[in-house]
Amino acid sequence: MARRRGWNGSPPDTDDEAARRIVAAAVDLIAVTGSAVSIADVAESLGVIRQTVYRYFPSAEALLRAAAIASVDGFLERLSIHVKGIGDPVEAMTEGVVYTLAEVRRTPHLGILLTGTHSNVHPEGLTSHEARAFGLTMIRRFDVDWESYGYDGASLQELVEYVLRTMQSFFASPGNPPRDDDDLRRFLRRWMGSAIIAQERPQ
Incomplete structure (x- = not known):
C-alpha cells in the first residue's frame, strides 16, 4: 500500500493510484515548464519526499518515459x-x-x-x-x-x-x-x- 503521509493531505489508497498521480504530476509540470523535470520537482508538487517518488520510479528517465x-x-x-x-x-x-x-x-x-x-x-x-x-x-x-x-x-x-x-x-x-x-x-x-x-x- 502507498504511504499515507504527504500527498498534499490526500494520500492515495493504492500503489497503482500513487503511480498514476506521480505520472500525472510529471505530465502537468512538463506542460507548464516546457522542459524535462526532476524527481525533486515532482515530489515537491505532490507534497512528498523524493524517496516516495523513487519507490515507484527508480530514476527520472523511468518517470519521464511513463509520462x-x-x-x-x-x-x-x-x-x-x-x-x-x-x-x-x-x-x-x-x-x-x-x-x-x-x-x-x-x-x-x-x-x-x-x-x-x-x-x-x-x-x-x-x-x-x-x-x-x-x-x-x-x-x-x-x-x-x-x-x-x-x-x-x-x-x-x-x-x-x-x-x-x-x-x-x-x-x-x-x-x-x-x-x-x-x-x-x-x-x-x-x-x-x-x-x-x-x-x-x-x-
Whole structure:
C-alpha cells in the first residue's frame, strides 16, 4: 500500500493510484515548464519526499518515459485532427512530419518516447523499435488509403523508418538558419514526397 503521509493531505489508497498521480504530476509540470523535470520537482508538487517518488520510479528517465507513454494518446489525437481529411499520402506525411517535429521540440516527454532520453533529443533513438512502433501507429491514423497507393504492412514499416530517418536528420542539424514551416513543407513535398509516391501502385 502507498504511504499515507504527504500527498498534499490526500494520500492515495493504492500503489497503482500513487503511480498514476506521480505520472500525472510529471505530465502537468512538463506542460507548464516546457522542459524535462526532476524527481525533486515532482515530489515537491505532490507534497512528498523524493524517496516516495523513487519507490515507484527508480530514476527520472523511468518517470519521464511513463509520462511520455501517458501523453502519447493525446498527441495522436491532436495529430489526427491536424491531418484530418488529407487523403493524399505526400500531403498527409508532410503535415505529419512538420507537426511532429514541432511537437517533440515543444514537448520533452514525446521526445523521450521517440529518442529514449530525457536530457536532450538524441537522434539515434529515432530508429529504435519503440520509435518505429509509434510511427506506424501514427501514420495508420491518417485518412490515407495506403493499400490503394500500393502499401502493405512491410512497405509501411519501411516508410515509417524512412520518415523517422528524415526527422532524425532535422534533429541532428536543423539548418542554419532553420527552415520555417512553409519552407520545410516545400522541401518535404519535393524530396520526401518523391520517395513516398515511388511505391508501385496496384493495377
